[in-house]
Amino acid sequence: MNVSPEGALDKNMKVLVVDDFSTMRRIVKNLLRDLGFTNIQEADDGSTALPMLQGGDFDFVVTDWNMPGMQGIDLLKAIRADASLSHIPVLLITAEAKKEQIVMAAQAGVNGYIVKPFTAGTLKTKLDKIFERLA
Amino acid sequence: MSIPMTGRISLEQAKSLVELLESGQQDEADAVFAEIQSPINSELFAEIGKLTRQLHDSLTNFQVDSKLNDLAKADIPDAKERLNYVITRTEEAANKTMDAVEAIFPVVDTIAEQVEAVNPSWTKLMNNDLDLKEFKSLCLDIDTLLKNTGKETRHIHDLMTDVLMAQDFQDLTGQVIRKVIDLVIEVEESLINMLTAFGLSEESTEEKILPRVGENLVEGPIVNTEKRDDVVEDQDDVDDLLSSLGF
Numbered sequence: 001m002n003v004s005p006e007g008a009l010d011k012n013m014k015v016l017v018v019d020d021f022s023t024m025r026r027i028v029k030n031l032l033r034d035l036g037f038t039n040i041q042e043a044d045d046g047s048t049a050l051p052m053l054q055g056g057d058f059d060f061v062v063t064d065w066n067m068p069g070m071q072g073i074d075l076l077k078a079i080r081a082d083a084s085l086s087h088i089p090v091l092l093i094t095a096e097a098k099k100e101q102i103v104m105a106a107q108a109g110v111n112g113y114i115v116k117p118f119t120a121g122t123l124k125t126k127l128d129k130i131f132e133r134l135a
Numbered sequence: 136m137s138i139p140m141t142g143r144i145s146l147e148q149a150k151s152l153v154e155l156l157e158s159g160q161q162d163e164a165d166a167v168f169a170e171i172q173s174p175i176n177s178e179l180f181a182e183i184g185k186l187t188r189q190l191h192d193s194l195t196n197f198q199v200d201s202k203l204n205d206l207a208k209a210d211i212p213d214a215k216e217r218l219n220y221v222i223t224r225t226e227e228a229a230n231k232t233m234d235a236v237e238a239i240f241p242v243v244d245t246i247a248e249q250v251e252a253v254n255p256s257w258t259k260l261m262n263n264d265l266d267l268k269e270f271k272s273l274c275l276d277i278d279t280l281l282k283n284t285g286k287e288t289r290h291i292h293d294l295m296t297d298v299l300m301a302q303d304f305q306d307l308t309g310q311v312i313r314k315v316i317d318l319v320i321e322v323e324e325s326l327i328n329m330l331t332a333f334g335l336s337e338e339s340t341e342e343k344i345l346p347r348v349g350e351n352l353v354e355g356p357i358v359n360t361e362k363r364d365d366v367v368e369d370q371d372d373v374d375d376l377l378s379s380l381g382f
Contacts, residue, residue, distance in 0.1 A: 101352050
């Protein structure tokens with residue numbers, strides 16, 4: 001994984017952005033670019049994301065919850081269950097806001113939970129926190 | 136004809152049977168005989184008759200009421216089209232806006248870079264610390280900077296106008312959504328009428344009807360967080376919840 005020795009996140013890390021709405025993928029991609037990330041790929045569903053992850057050394061996943069094929073929570077569980085993928089940090093960005101769901105995600109091993117609508121500042125804060133903790 | 140309290144036939148019935156047969160009214164006599172064999176509670180019979188008539192009338196009313204038919208065949212497909220239209224227009228607007236914004240970012244960054252580039256020399260000038268050669272060079276740089284900034288700020292202005300115009304979707308989608316709300320109200324009224332006509336609607340004021348959820352409790356964006364106690368209102372609530380559980 002591309003985390004430099006000081007624990008600061010390596011902006012060259014390969015990120016996968018997953019959301020069934022292309023406008024949301026575009027927003028997240030822009031925000032990540034603004035924060036210095038340059039190596040970003042996209043998937044439109046959990047079901048298309050999983051093979052991409054299995055195919056190739058991603059370092060970080062940002063995903064929506066509510067997607068028609070495979071939901072984000074199920075993608076998260078699949079990542080944690082796969083020995084080659086379980087180390088990848090996962091950030092949920094979603095409109096799902098029930099307390100039960102938040103707990104569900106935490107128990108499934110999510111690294112961060114952002115509710116929509118969200119701000120660029122929130123995204124930065126959560127990213128910093130996630131990679132701080134992993135150092 | 137009264138039903139005997141004990142026994143299977145009453146004197147009254149027997150007399151009437153004989154009378155009918157003597158006067159040649161065979162059908163009527165058969166009817167009395169049939170009733171003796173399997174007595175039907177006449178009250179129950181009348182009640183069933185009434186319900187059957189009511190049901191028949193209600194069904195006939197629905198058939199002649201074309202409103203339901205219109206709702207199903209025309210209005211609801213129309214509503215689906217309208218909502219798809221809303222998705223399309225809002226997606227278009229979002230993309231147009233993001234196109235403009237993505238075009239503006241590098242322009243603004245370039246201006247910032249160019250200003251940064253002349254800053255050191257300018258600072259030296261302000262401190263009376265610049266020789267003539269450096270001064271001439273600085274003048275050329277600033278001349279370029281001024282021309283570029285002038286051009287780029289006009290460019291930014293145009294892009295900002297594009298962003299403004301892209302918001303026109305709201306008026307159109309707002310109108311379309313209002314029409315769909317009207318349709319939903321009509322469907323709601325028709326359903327309530329139908330339920331009432333068949334005596335199926337019950338007053339259940341205590342029961343809270345929760346919105347439909349899917350797998351893993353998914354519900355989409357919550358539009359009335361103040362009325363719910365099972366949802367968080369904002370990011371701070373999320374963070375508090377997670378840290379209170381040790382995550």
